[in-house]
Amino acid sequence: MGTGLLPDYPGSDQEHYHFAAFPIVFYHGQIFRADREDGARARVINKPIFGIDVSGSGSFPIESGSNRAREGMKSLGWLMEMGPRVYARLLDEKDQVWRLFAMARPAASIRAGRIYSRGLVMGVGAQFEHKRLWLRELSVYSKLTGEWASQEYNDYFYAVKPDYATPSRASYKAEAGYLGTWSSTGVSYEFSDFIVSTGFSAISTYGSANEKSSLFRDDLNWSVFVGLVWFFYHSEKPGYF
Numbered sequence: 001m002g003t004g005l006l007p008d009y010p011g012s013d014q015e016h017y018h019f020a021a022f023p024i025v026f027y028h029g030q031i032f033r034a035d036r037e038d039g040a041r042a043r044v045i046n047k048p049i050f051g052i053d054v055s056g057s058g059s060f061p062i063e064s065g066s067n068r069a070r071e072g073m074k075s076l077g078w079l080m081e082m083g084p085r086v087y088a089r090l091l092d093e094k095d096q097v098w099r100l101f102a103m104a105r106p107a108a109s110i111r112a113g114r115i116y117s118r119g120l121v122m123g124v125g126a127q128f129e130h131k132r133l134w135l136r137e138l139s140v141y142s143k144l145t146g147e148w149a150s151q152e153y154n155d156y157f158y159a160v161k162p163d164y165a166t167p168s169r170a171s172y173k174a175e176a177g178y179l180g181t182w183s184s185t186g187v188s189y190e191f192s193d194f195i196v197s198t199g200f201s202a203i204s205t206y207g208s209a210n211e212k213s214s215l216f217r218d219d220l221n222w223s224v225f226v227g228l229v230w231f232f233y234h235s236e237k238p239g240y241f
Helices: 151-158
Strands: 002-007 015-020 032-035 039-046 050-059 078-092 096-111 114-130 138-149 177-190 194-204 220-230
Touching (some): 015 220, 078 114, 096 151, 151 177
Antiparallel strands (some): 002 015, 032 039, 177 194, 194 220
């Protein structure tokens, strides 16, 4: 379970608290894997220097009635992204991991029980993790990602159809291009059957391809989060690493 103060969308000038609690599986198979490092994925190619896998991301729904810029417009539903990622290991030791990566993820949203295609997100970045830092149970991790998106994806956040235009909200058709840069840092502490983590992230949308949209209100967003994982079952069979 976890909670966080998150921006409504990249470039929004409002944030809301969100809470989620759900069961998860940490699994280390030869191909399919799921863990706290990269989420659920499939290791298509895994060599000493580089690899290809499948990863995903997503965001919470936002009611337009709770966002000043989008008041009177359709609400934003759950947004999901999933696609291939290529990574190169700069350093991959027992306690430290440095990686460069590039990814492409098709996106879809869910609203009122219907699924809508939302285009494509592409990105490049770097990630770092240092386990057993000062204490055996303490880990520090950080990630930096620059993202670009298709017109259809950016349209989801920044387009204003003529029907929703007002004197303070001009109609706008979104453009494909630069979306923003995500930077996140956090720490986690492992107990015997629990992991407690906390951290913060920043989204810089300065230079966004759609900063002329009236829905684009801020070029820097911050978020903070706290999470708890409880392991109530462990298999006896070891995983593959």
